[in-house]
Amino acid sequence: MQADILQELEQALAPDRILTQKEDLLPYSFDGTAAMKSMPGCVVFPESAGEISACLKIAGARKIPVVTRGSGTGLSGGSVPVEDCIVLCLVRMDQIEEVDPRNLTLLAQTGVITKAIDDAAAEHGLFYPPDPGSMKISTIGGNVAENSGGLRGLKYGVTRDYVMGMEVVLADGEIAWFGNKCVKDVAGYSMRDLFIGSEGTLGIITKVLLKLLPRPQARRTMLATYDSMEDAARTVSAIIAAQIIPCSLEFLDQVTIRCVEDYAKIGLPTEVAALLLMETDGHPHVVAEEALQMAEIAGEHGAVDVHTARDEAEATRLASARRTAFSALARVKPTTILEDVTVPRDKLTEMVHFINEVAGRYSLHIGTFGHMGDGNLHPTFLTDERDRDEMEKVEKALDEIVARTIEVGGTITGEHGVGLAKKKYLAHQFSDPSLALLKKLKQTLDPANILNPGKIFD
Amino acid sequence: MQADILQELEQALAPDRILTQKEDLLPYSFDGTAAMKSMPGCVVFPESAGEISACLKIAGARKIPVVTRGSGTGLSGGSVPVEDCIVLCLVRMDQIEEVDPRNLTLLAQTGVITKAIDDAAAEHGLFYPPDPGSMKISTIGGNVAENSGGLRGLKYGVTRDYVMGMEVVLADGEIAWFGNKCVKDVAGYSMRDLFIGSEGTLGIITKVLLKLLPRPQARRTMLATYDSMEDAARTVSAIIAAQIIPCSLEFLDQVTIRCVEDYAKIGLPTEVAALLLMETDGHPHVVAEEALQMAEIAGEHGAVDVHTARDEAEATRLASARRTAFSALARVKPTTILEDVTVPRDKLTEMVHFINEVAGRYSLHIGTFGHMGDGNLHPTFLTDERDRDEMEKVEKALDEIVARTIEVGGTITGEHGVGLAKKKYLAHQFSDPSLALLKKLKQTLDPANILNPGKIFD
Numbered sequence: 001m002q003a004d005i006l007q008e009l010e011q012a013l014a015p016d017r018i019l020t021q022k023e024d025l026l027p028y029s030f031d032g033t034a035a036m037k038s039m040p041g042c043v044v045f046p047e048s049a050g051e052i053s054a055c056l057k058i059a060g061a062r063k064i065p066v067v068t069r070g071s072g073t074g075l076s077g078g079s080v081p082v083e084d085c086i087v088l089c090l091v092r093m094d095q096i097e098e099v100d101p102r103n104l105t106l107l108a109q110t111g112v113i114t115k116a117i118d119d120a121a122a123e124h125g126l127f128y129p130p131d132p133g134s135m136k137i138s139t140i141g142g143n144v145a146e147n148s149g150g151l152r153g154l155k156y157g158v159t160r161d162y163v164m165g166m167e168v169v170l171a172d173g174e175i176a177w178f179g180n181k182c183v184k185d186v187a188g189y190s191m192r193d194l195f196i197g198s199e200g201t202l203g204i205i206t207k208v209l210l211k212l213l214p215r216p217q218a219r220r221t222m223l224a225t226y227d228s229m230e231d232a233a234r235t236v237s238a239i240i241a242a243q244i245i246p247c248s249l250e251f252l253d254q255v256t257i258r259c260v261e262d263y264a265k266i267g268l269p270t271e272v273a274a275l276l277l278m279e280t281d282g283h284p285h286v287v288a289e290e291a292l293q294m295a296e297i298a299g300e301h302g303a304v305d306v307h308t309a310r311d312e313a314e315a316t317r318l319a320s321a322r323r324t325a326f327s328a329l330a331r332v333k334p335t336t337i338l339e340d341v342t343v344p345r346d347k348l349t350e351m352v353h354f355i356n357e358v359a360g361r362y363s364l365h366i367g368t369f370g371h372m373g374d375g376n377l378h379p380t381f382l383t384d385e386r387d388r389d390e391m392e393k394v395e396k397a398l399d400e401i402v403a404r405t406i407e408v409g410g411t412i413t414g415e416h417g418v419g420l421a422k423k424k425y426l427a428h429q430f431s432d433p434s435l436a437l438l439k440k441l442k443q444t445l446d447p448a449n450i451l452n453p454g455k456i457f458d
Numbered sequence: 459m460q461a462d463i464l465q466e467l468e469q470a471l472a473p474d475r476i477l478t479q480k481e482d483l484l485p486y487s488f489d490g491t492a493a494m495k496s497m498p499g500c501v502v503f504p505e506s507a508g509e510i511s512a513c514l515k516i517a518g519a520r521k522i523p524v525v526t527r528g529s530g531t532g533l534s535g536g537s538v539p540v541e542d543c544i545v546l547c548l549v550r551m552d553q554i555e556e557v558d559p560r561n562l563t564l565l566a567q568t569g570v571i572t573k574a575i576d577d578a579a580a581e582h583g584l585f586y587p588p589d590p591g592s593m594k595i596s597t598i599g600g601n602v603a604e605n606s607g608g609l610r611g612l613k614y615g616v617t618r619d620y621v622m623g624m625e626v627v628l629a630d631g632e633i634a635w636f637g638n639k640c641v642k643d644v645a646g647y648s649m650r651d652l653f654i655g656s657e658g659t660l661g662i663i664t665k666v667l668l669k670l671l672p673r674p675q676a677r678r679t680m681l682a683t684y685d686s687m688e689d690a691a692r693t694v695s696a697i698i699a700a701q702i703i704p705c706s707l708e709f710l711d712q713v714t715i716r717c718v719e720d721y722a723k724i725g726l727p728t729e730v731a732a733l734l735l736m737e738t739d740g741h742p743h744v745v746a747e748e749a750l751q752m753a754e755i756a757g758e759h760g761a762v763d764v765h766t767a768r769d770e771a772e773a774t775r776l777a778s779a780r781r782t783a784f785s786a787l788a789r790v791k792p793t794t795i796l797e798d799v800t801v802p803r804d805k806l807t808e809m810v811h812f813i814n815e816v817a818g819r820y821s822l823h824i825g826t827f828g829h830m831g832d833g834n835l836h837p838t839f840l841t842d843e844r845d846r847d848e849m850e851k852v853e854k855a856l857d858e859i860v861a862r863t864i865e866v867g868g869t870i871t872g873e874h875g876v877g878l879a880k881k882k883y884l885a886h887q888f889s890d891p892s893l894a895l896l897k898k899l900k901q902t903l904d905p906a907n908i909l910n911p912g913k914i915f916d
Contacts, residue, residue, distance in 0.1 A: 193651030
């Protein structure tokens with residue numbers, strides 16, 4: 001990075017909040033996505049929207065790319081730097097500014113850890129439902145920029161459903177605020193919805209006003225085991241068809257179960273083909289009734305066993321089987337390529353079957369887990385990026401899985417974002433006029449193309 | 459309208475689907491908004507997205523404004539024609555194309571009546587919650603274009619929360635589809651959210667894919683009466699603070715109660731200052747418990763009486779008190795100016811008090827009702843547009859109410875849209891960079907400014 005630009009950035013922030021040495025930059029050259037890496041020119045740590053605005057003005061004047069990140073847990077390469085860019089790392093903007101129990105809202109700076117948001121809500125008996133797998137380390141700003149999902153998406157929806165307002169620094173450095181504490185507001189276009197899930201390409205989210213819910217009074221966690229993955233998928237479809245919308249319906253296949261057991265020693269049955277983690281929460285009466293119904297449906301659809309957690313401790317332990325799935329799989333082989341295809345729920349069985357078939361055909365090692373209740377599967381390729389032949393097969397297998405996903409009316413990404421990883425597939429899902437419109441919006445909001453360029457589309 | 463343009467439109471559609479005679483155009487010169495009227499050049503009735511595309515190409519080539527409407531029930535002048543425009547009336551696109559109980563979705567053409575959507579869902583034990591006051595006559599396309607609210611918004615949210623996908627004809631005539639049946643999808647910017655609530659200014663919504671819910675098993679309806687409006691507002695705040703989110707918390711003041719009773723003979727107590735219609739739905743156990751809690755809270759906050767509907771028939775009768783409020787008020791004086799200010803819920807008492815104070819100060823006749831649980835009030839001015847002096851006072855009173863709304867963090871419109879009626883206030887709510895961004899989006903999506911020009915902003 002040129003000395004004069006660094007000097008300007010130092011004036012805008014403070015010298016001790018700029019990293020420029022190669023060894024300091026290295027940890028910021030990648031995110032949670034496998035096999036993607038690129039060195040930034042510098043990393044800056046702004047502490048306010050005003051400082052971010054100053055950085056963007058400096059970057060805009062020289063057309064230097066700016067890549068924003070929080071904790072860097074992204075799984076689609078969304079926060080992987082562009083070569084020689086300025087990385088805006090927002091982890092210092094980490095204050096919860098207000099919890100408002102009368103209006104059920106919480107105002108947080110962008111760098112607050114997601115779990116801290118739910119913890120702060122819990123102190124008032126309130127609840128912030130979105131719980132991406134990364135919630136203990138990911139930032140709320142990253143969650144909003146990626147529109148993160150989570151385990152409770154089935155009943156509670158995703159991050160988008162909880163964003164009432166936000167402060168955004170626009171590409172030209174202007175600072176805008178959209179939204180308010182009103183539960184209904186139809187004044188003007190819904191700008192906040194445009195920034196949610198825009199992956200840092202349209203503006204920089206610096207503050208979010210979140211909606212909270214009353215904390216559920218009770219929950220029940222159950223583990224159903226299966227001799228076939230298809231039976232687990234059929235159970236999920238049957239539960240939805242019975243008009244039950246539980247909190248979570250999470251799925252692990254045998255590969256994943258064995259990795260998790262090996263890693264976390266939870267006591268999972270490693271001989272079964274699949275397990276379904278079912279959780280219902282809410283009013284104690286409803287919870288008891290739904291749990292009973294779900295256990296029955298699981299039994300009718302081939303479950304070998306349905307076990308109900310005896311207490312909160314066991315429930316947490318069972319849930320951790322699902323929460324550690326990705327970490328457990330990531331230990332097995334040097335490279336873990338995590339897919340995120342999502343299909344309409346009635347296509348689940350078909351999709352699960354197809355993924356198995358593809359794995360067999362290419363002799364690949366795939367562990368599949370995911371939010372089955374959302375039709376959101378994470379087939380995970382356990383591979384080694386140094387093995388060129390195998391990587392080629394992985395690529396082909398991925399192409400087939402994505403093609404089939406689109407064919408059955410699914411989406412290339414349910415919760416991880418497009419970033420770099422899914423960019424090549426976007427045109428398969430979007431028609432020409434639809435994709436052209438996305439690009440026009442990018443052009444309108446960021447005419448100099450400095451905000452996370454090359455992500456989502458070229 | 460010039461003969462050659464009409465000829466082109468006739469070729470694109472069919473001669474019997476174009477109105478050009480003044481007496482035929484008259485019913486299309488206004489919508490549900492008071493004191494706004496303008497004559498279109500013609501009205502066309504397309505039957506497909508292809509026909510709409512053809513119309514837009516014709517209009518675009520000559521830069522003729524196009525105003526889209528359904529049943530014309532809008533309350534902010536959003537579908538009032540621009541002088542000499544082409545009105546696209548979409549009521550013939552009225553087919554429900556699919557109900558999919560396995561994925562809990564419904565696909566409908568834009569001109570389907572909203573109530574017909576919920577009726578079709580009900581046949582499968584499913585539920586389309588958004589219920590704007592106009593739902594028996596308004597179209598789903600209009601609801602989506604205005605992001606309509608309704609009586610159940612408190613628990614179930616608004617139209618936006620139920621739109622999973624849509625077909626849109628863009629200004630240049632291209633036909634685009636956004637969304638799918640996946641409950642999670644983060645591929646690309648959320649274009650559907652941009653079109654929802656865009657009031658016909660960014661594109662023409664021709665088809666919508668809607669999310670359905672399981673139909674609630676039980677409901678309970680209660681009527682609490684008060685000697686003061688403030689007590690009713692305090693009850694609402696206390697219910698929310700107690701973390702109860704019922705289906706509806708609807709409010710009528712004395713003026714409205716008397717008009718409704720006079721009109722609908724429901725048997726309402728006409729001597730009370732205010733009444734609160736409280737409805738909870740869902741699982742029978744939860745309903746019973748919440749009803750009890752709400753009755754207690756009402757009692758603690760000054761309710762003179764809390765009456766629970768004995769059966770479904772009485773519940774429907776009580777609910778109709780609220781549903782007929784607007785019609786009942788509209789009978790009293792020649793002109794009914796319906797406000798739609800919305801405030802954070804903890805500002806309700808203050809706002810109700812302020813509206814009363816303003817009415818007194820200007821000696822105006824205001825009936826107030828609304829979705830109190832959402833902080834969404836409909837102070838309704840009963841006046842006569844021919845009385846210039848009074849209309850001036852109405853204008854001033856409105857300005858004061860809107861100013862105070864914004865001051866307490868509210869919005870100029872909770873569910874009716876900006877249209878023509880609220881246009882002058884938009885800049886009070888949006889900062890300069892925010893408003894500039896709205897205008898840039900309009901310019902990007904509709905560079906020739908043919909789609910409902912002059913609505914939302916100039």
